[in-house]
Amino acid sequence: MGKDTQCVHSGSIPDRMSGGLNSPIFTSSSFVYLDADENVYPRYFNTPNQKAVIDKLCTLENTESGLLFSSGMAAISTVVVALVGKGDHVVMQRDIYGGTHHFAGAEFNRFGIDYTLVSNEPADFKAAIRDNTRLIYIETPSNPLLLVADIAAVAEVARSYRIPSAIDNTFASPINQNPHELGIDIVIHSGTKYLGGHSDICCGAVLSSRELIERIKSSAVNFGGSLNASTCHLLERSLKTMGIRVDKQNKNALTIARHLSSHPGIRRVNYPGLETHPGFDIARRQMSGFGGMLSFELDENRIDPQRFVRGLELIRPALSLGGLETIICAPAVTSHVKLSSAERAELGITDGLFRLSVGIEDVDDLISDIDRALAG
Secondary structure (H helix, E strand, O other): OOHHHHHHHOOOOOOOOOOOOOOOOOOOOOOOOOOOOOOOOHHHOOOHHHHHHHHHHHHHHOOOEEEEEOOHHHHHHHHHHHHOOOOOEEEEEOOOOHHHHHHHHHHOOOOOOEEEEEOOOHHHHHHHOOOOEEEEEEEOOOOOOOOOOOHHHHHHHHHHOOOOEEEEOOOOHHHHOOHHHHOOOEEEEOOOOOOOOOOOOOOEEEEEOHHHHHHHHHHHHHHOOOOOHHHHHHHHHHHOOHHHHHHHHHHHHHHHHHHHHOOOOEEEEEOOOOOOOOOHHHHHHHOOOOOOEEEEEEOOOOOOHHHHHHHOOOOEEOOOOOOOOOEEEOHHHOOOOOOOHHHHHHHOOOOOEEEEEOOOOOHHHHHHHHHHHHHO
């Protein structure tokens, strides 16, 4: 089946009582155990609504199994702690979501985990591997600079050393990129973003082989970061339209990125769909669409960042991303605020950098709003 068909039909639970088209919501937190194949309980990640969503996501990412979590960070942290322990080492891409970066800095030492931050180049991952390296972690396109890592090349490095590899695939979504098909072992999503797509739920997902999911599940059950039936229902509903939502967001983002690239008040635009982007050729090879996320840096000698963002009328300054509406944020005071100013400077995150999550509105209206704010 094609992606749009998978979004609509995969994983759905037949409603044998009423004949309804939507999967029923099984609200119980208590299930009978006599003559059951397994003990069913929300914290065990095996309720019907959890399974319905996972089946759909596994189809979209071409994986064997998966787990749903209460947030993207619950998914990321559980993967790491399940596979890495005291005395072990992680090789992690430097340019990643600020929450993940902060998690490593704040928690790894407490768990006795060592880690090395590297660029998005496969050779740097290889050079950082030690005898005790137990996980390689990447994010592409990255948050917020939209750097592109060669997924297949990094996966090959990990495979050659028999080290599990994991990727945060949130920015791309399963519509634009399927890392498991390129050799990555574990695919992670902050489902709050494109999977949910309506700015109204918080969730995460981990997708992989049955063997690795069982290892991760052993820790996940102890940590208890599972998802309730009502949110699973909203997530399954949202996934049905993900294909058409992301397609429109791809087109809008590319149009806006090209427009901003020619504006004299913009120093640079970060979008993998631009031919001038350093990762364009790799992105074109491993992505079917370039995504709805872009970032751009203002020339602060010409445009005051605060005046610009307060001058927007249609585009709202807000946290998160991936929703139907276009929103904007300054990573220095939002997604990467927990990093020190020195760490932000090392990553290239300035006060004039803005991240734009492009929605499904008419693109001419969005461009007009941006131009008015830049002129103001």
